[in-house]
Amino acid sequence: MKKFLLFSFLLISVAAFSQAPVEFKETKHSFGKLKQNVPATYIFSFTNTGAKPAIIETATAECGCTTPEYPKAPIAKGKTATIKVTYNAATPGQFTKKVNVKFANVPDVVVLTIDGEVVPATK
Numbered sequence: 001m002k003k004f005l006l007f008s009f010l011l012i013s014v015a016a017f018s019q020a021p022v023e024f025k026e027t028k029h030s031f032g033k034l035k036q037n038v039p040a041t042y043i044f045s046f047t048n049t050g051a052k053p054a055i056i057e058t059a060t061a062e063c064g065c066t067t068p069e070y071p072k073a074p075i076a077k078g079k080t081a082t083i084k085v086t087y088n089a090a091t092p093g094q095f096t097k098k099v100n101v102k103f104a105n106v107p108d109v110v111v112l113t114i115d116g117e118v119v120p121a122t123k
Contacts, residue, residue, distance in 0.1 A: 021050025021103065022075075024110065031116030034089045041086040044112050048075045055104040059083055065090065066097040066114070085114055092120045 024046040034040050048054040053074035061068055069084040085099055096115040103110070 021048060021054050022046045023049045028113045031114065034116050034118050036092055036118050036121040037090060039086050039088050041084060042114060044083045045080060047080045048077055051077060057102045057104050059099055059101045061099050062097060066099065068099045085112060087114055089118045092118050
């Protein structure tokens, strides 16, 4: 019984500490239809809900067509910050792109997703 209780406590502790100490307003944005070669930007907003300052170690896009910009300074407890994600819209067609956001001392990443359809530019 003691082993079961200890295992349960450890499992709950790991689950509690594995989540990012922030709360995003949303983690997905759909642009709809975009004109080819006209970059589109969306700003994801989040609040530090942790007890300590939140530090973004990295925010990386899955390809060169998507560029994330994120704060390099720590985000104080209770403060709001943003991550700006720009898609270059160079290639016609449907797209879904992800940005992986890694916070310091948090094993899990937060995945931000953008999608839409790039329509060919008219001549």
